[in-house]
Amino acid sequence: RGAPPPRHIILVRHGQYDEQRPLSRALSRPAGVPDRDFGMPLDEAFPRLDAEQTLTPLGRQQATATGRRIAEMLRGALQEEGREAHVRLHVSTLTRAKETADLIAAELPAGRVRRLAPDPNLAEGYPPAHRIPYSKGALADGAREVHVEGARMEAAYRALVYRGRPPYPPDDGAGGGRGDGAAEAASDGAAGAATAPGKL
Numbered sequence: 001r002g003a004p005p006p007r008h009i010i011l012v013r014h015g016q017y018d019e020q021r022p023l024s025r026a027l028s029r030p031a032g033v034p035d036r037d038f039g040m041p042l043d044e045a046f047p048r049l050d051a052e053q054t055l056t057p058l059g060r061q062q063a064t065a066t067g068r069r070i071a072e073m074l075r076g077a078l079q080e081e082g083r084e085a086h087v088r089l090h091v092s093t094l095t096r097a098k099e100t101a102d103l104i105a106a107e108l109p110a111g112r113v114r115r116l117a118p119d120p121n122l123a124e125g126y127p128p129a130h131r132i133p134y135s136k137g138a139l140a141d142g143a144r145e146v147h148v149e150g151a152r153m154e155a156a157y158r159a160l161v162y163r164g165r166p167p168y169p170p171d172d173g174a175g176g177g178r179g180d181g182a183a184e185a186a187s188d189g190a191a192g193a194a195t196a197p198g199k200l
Contacts, residue, residue, distance in 0.1 A: 009161065010073070012066055012104065015059030017096040020052045055099045063100040067107030078112045088114045090160065092122035121156035125149035 027045040055063065071078065077087050087108075091101035098118060105113060 010070060012070075012100065014094070014096040014100040015055045015062035015066075015103075017053050017055050017059050020049060023052055024049050050095050053094075053096050055096055055103075059096070059100070060103060063103035064107060066100075067104035070104060071107050071109075074108075078109050084112055085114055087112060088116055090116050090122060091118050092124075093118040093120045094123050097123070119156070119159075121152050121159065125153050 027049055074087055077083050089101060089105055089108075091097050101115075105115060
Protein backbone atom coordinates (compact mmCIF):
# COMPACT_ATOMS: atom_id res chain seq x y z
CA ARG A 1 0.00 0.00 0.00
CA GLY A 2 1.18 3.50 -0.80
CA ALA A 3 4.01 2.35 -3.03
CA PRO A 4 4.20 3.77 -6.56
CA PRO A 5 3.39 1.38 -9.40
CA PRO A 6 6.40 -0.45 -10.84
CA ARG A 7 8.43 1.30 -13.49
CA HIS A 8 10.26 -0.78 -16.07
CA ILE A 9 13.40 0.84 -17.43
CA ILE A 10 15.17 -0.55 -20.49
CA LEU A 11 18.70 0.80 -20.86
CA VAL A 12 20.07 0.77 -24.39
CA ARG A 13 23.59 1.51 -25.53
CA HIS A 14 24.06 3.12 -28.91
CA GLY A 15 24.93 0.94 -31.86
CA GLN A 16 28.45 0.55 -33.21
CA TYR A 17 29.79 3.88 -34.41
CA ASP A 18 32.79 5.38 -36.19
CA GLU A 19 35.11 6.54 -33.42
CA GLN A 20 36.97 8.98 -35.69
CA ARG A 21 40.20 8.54 -33.71
CA PRO A 22 42.43 10.64 -36.00
CA LEU A 23 39.98 13.55 -35.72
CA SER A 24 39.73 13.02 -31.97
CA ARG A 25 43.51 13.27 -31.61
CA ALA A 26 43.65 16.33 -33.85
CA LEU A 27 40.98 18.16 -31.87
CA SER A 28 42.03 17.16 -28.38
CA ARG A 29 45.78 17.73 -28.57
CA PRO A 30 46.42 20.82 -30.69
CA ALA A 31 47.90 22.82 -27.81
CA GLY A 32 48.86 20.05 -25.45
CA VAL A 33 45.46 20.07 -23.75
CA PRO A 34 45.11 17.02 -21.48
CA ASP A 35 42.80 14.34 -22.91
CA ARG A 36 40.52 14.53 -19.91
CA ASP A 37 39.71 18.20 -20.63
CA PHE A 38 38.35 17.21 -24.02
CA GLY A 39 34.56 17.03 -23.94
CA MET A 40 34.22 18.71 -20.56
CA PRO A 41 31.77 21.61 -20.05
CA LEU A 42 32.58 24.69 -22.17
CA ASP A 43 34.82 22.65 -24.46
CA GLU A 44 34.21 23.94 -27.97
CA ALA A 45 36.00 21.23 -29.94
CA PHE A 46 34.10 18.13 -28.86
CA PRO A 47 30.84 18.95 -30.75
CA ARG A 48 32.82 18.77 -34.01
CA LEU A 49 33.93 15.25 -33.15
CA ASP A 50 30.49 14.17 -31.96
CA ALA A 51 28.91 15.24 -35.25
CA GLU A 52 31.25 12.86 -37.11
CA GLN A 53 30.79 9.90 -34.76
CA THR A 54 27.84 8.41 -36.60
CA LEU A 55 26.57 4.83 -36.62
CA THR A 56 28.19 2.31 -38.92
CA PRO A 57 25.99 0.09 -41.12
CA LEU A 58 26.29 -2.60 -38.45
CA GLY A 59 25.35 -0.09 -35.78
CA ARG A 60 22.18 0.79 -37.68
CA GLN A 61 21.29 -2.88 -37.96
CA GLN A 62 21.86 -3.29 -34.22
CA ALA A 63 19.57 -0.35 -33.41
CA THR A 64 16.80 -1.61 -35.69
CA ALA A 65 16.99 -5.10 -34.15
CA THR A 66 16.85 -3.53 -30.70
CA GLY A 67 13.76 -1.56 -31.66
CA ARG A 68 12.01 -4.73 -32.78
CA ARG A 69 12.91 -6.49 -29.55
CA ILE A 70 11.64 -3.59 -27.44
CA ALA A 71 8.39 -3.60 -29.41
CA GLU A 72 7.95 -7.25 -28.46
CA MET A 73 8.79 -6.66 -24.81
CA LEU A 74 6.37 -3.74 -24.48
CA ARG A 75 3.59 -5.13 -26.66
CA GLY A 76 1.03 -4.89 -23.85
CA ALA A 77 1.77 -1.27 -23.02
CA LEU A 78 2.02 -0.29 -26.68
CA GLN A 79 -1.34 -1.78 -27.64
CA GLU A 80 -3.56 -1.02 -24.65
CA GLU A 81 -5.77 2.03 -25.10
CA GLY A 82 -5.26 4.84 -22.63
CA ARG A 83 -1.58 4.13 -22.08
CA GLU A 84 -0.17 6.34 -24.84
CA ALA A 85 1.76 8.43 -22.29
CA HIS A 86 3.12 5.43 -20.42
CA VAL A 87 5.96 4.54 -22.78
CA ARG A 88 8.62 7.21 -23.10
CA LEU A 89 11.82 7.37 -25.09
CA HIS A 90 14.74 9.27 -23.54
CA VAL A 91 18.02 9.94 -25.29
CA SER A 92 21.24 11.84 -24.70
CA THR A 93 22.49 14.63 -26.94
CA LEU A 94 25.21 12.51 -28.56
CA THR A 95 24.79 12.04 -32.30
CA ARG A 96 25.19 8.26 -32.15
CA ALA A 97 22.61 8.06 -29.37
CA LYS A 98 20.05 10.13 -31.27
CA GLU A 99 20.57 8.03 -34.39
CA THR A 100 20.01 4.87 -32.34
CA ALA A 101 16.87 6.30 -30.74
CA ASP A 102 15.47 7.28 -34.14
CA LEU A 103 15.92 3.74 -35.46
CA ILE A 104 14.38 2.23 -32.34
CA ALA A 105 11.40 4.59 -32.53
CA ALA A 106 10.83 3.62 -36.15
CA GLU A 107 10.08 0.07 -34.96
CA LEU A 108 7.50 1.19 -32.37
CA PRO A 109 3.83 1.95 -33.13
CA ALA A 110 3.29 5.54 -34.23
CA GLY A 111 1.59 7.67 -31.62
CA ARG A 112 2.16 5.15 -28.82
CA VAL A 113 5.51 6.44 -27.54
CA ARG A 114 6.41 9.84 -26.10
CA ARG A 115 9.69 11.14 -27.48
CA LEU A 116 11.39 13.46 -25.02
CA ALA A 117 13.91 16.13 -25.95
CA PRO A 118 17.56 14.97 -25.92
CA ASP A 119 18.98 15.29 -22.42
CA PRO A 120 22.69 16.19 -21.98
CA ASN A 121 22.64 14.59 -18.53
CA LEU A 122 22.29 11.18 -20.17
CA ALA A 123 25.55 11.47 -22.12
CA GLU A 124 28.50 9.36 -21.07
CA GLY A 125 30.97 10.96 -18.71
CA TYR A 126 34.13 10.65 -16.66
CA PRO A 127 35.23 8.26 -15.29
CA PRO A 128 34.31 5.94 -18.14
CA ALA A 129 33.23 2.48 -17.06
CA HIS A 130 35.49 0.76 -19.58
CA ARG A 131 38.56 1.84 -17.58
CA ILE A 132 37.57 -0.13 -14.49
CA PRO A 133 39.61 -1.28 -12.58
CA TYR A 134 41.52 1.98 -12.36
CA SER A 135 45.23 2.26 -11.99
CA LYS A 136 46.54 3.52 -8.65
CA GLY A 137 45.82 7.22 -8.19
CA ALA A 138 43.79 7.53 -11.39
CA LEU A 139 40.63 8.77 -9.70
CA ALA A 140 42.56 11.21 -7.53
CA ASP A 141 44.23 12.66 -10.62
CA GLY A 142 40.82 13.17 -12.17
CA ALA A 143 39.10 14.48 -9.04
CA ARG A 144 37.85 17.62 -10.81
CA GLU A 145 36.27 15.61 -13.63
CA VAL A 146 34.73 13.12 -11.20
CA HIS A 147 33.22 15.99 -9.22
CA VAL A 148 31.74 17.72 -12.28
CA GLU A 149 30.65 14.64 -14.20
CA GLY A 150 29.53 12.76 -11.11
CA ALA A 151 27.00 15.46 -10.25
CA ARG A 152 25.61 15.42 -13.78
CA MET A 153 25.28 11.64 -13.90
CA GLU A 154 23.69 11.60 -10.45
CA ALA A 155 21.09 14.09 -11.69
CA ALA A 156 20.31 11.79 -14.61
CA TYR A 157 19.96 8.82 -12.28
CA ARG A 158 17.62 10.63 -9.94
CA ALA A 159 15.48 11.89 -12.82
CA LEU A 160 14.96 8.46 -14.37
CA VAL A 161 15.60 5.80 -11.75
CA TYR A 162 15.21 7.10 -8.22
CA ARG A 163 11.64 7.45 -6.98
CA GLY A 164 10.81 8.92 -3.60
CA ARG A 165 7.88 8.00 -1.40
CA PRO A 166 4.47 9.04 -2.76
CA PRO A 167 3.27 12.47 -1.59
CA TYR A 168 0.14 11.05 0.03
CA PRO A 169 -0.33 8.95 3.18
CA PRO A 170 -0.39 5.20 2.50
CA ASP A 171 -3.68 4.84 4.40
CA ASP A 172 -5.74 7.42 2.53
CA GLY A 173 -7.37 4.79 0.36
CA ALA A 174 -5.20 5.57 -2.64
CA GLY A 175 -3.40 2.26 -2.41
CA GLY A 176 -0.79 1.72 -5.07
CA GLY A 177 -2.94 2.83 -7.93
CA ARG A 178 -1.74 6.44 -8.18
CA GLY A 179 1.14 7.59 -10.30
CA ASP A 180 1.75 6.99 -13.96
CA GLY A 181 3.46 3.62 -13.63
CA ALA A 182 5.33 4.29 -16.81
CA ALA A 183 7.66 2.26 -18.97
CA GLU A 184 10.72 4.08 -20.12
CA ALA A 185 13.48 3.41 -22.54
CA ALA A 186 16.63 5.42 -21.95
CA SER A 187 19.83 5.70 -23.82
CA ASP A 188 23.15 7.16 -22.75
CA GLY A 189 25.68 7.77 -25.30
CA ALA A 190 23.04 5.35 -26.41
CA ALA A 191 19.45 5.55 -27.39
CA GLY A 192 16.50 5.84 -25.07
CA ALA A 193 14.37 4.55 -22.22
CA ALA A 194 11.09 2.68 -22.35
CA THR A 195 9.03 2.23 -19.20
CA ALA A 196 5.55 0.87 -18.81
CA PRO A 197 3.40 0.86 -15.69
CA GLY A 198 2.18 -2.28 -14.10
CA LYS A 199 2.16 -5.07 -16.61
CA LEU A 200 3.99 -4.99 -19.90
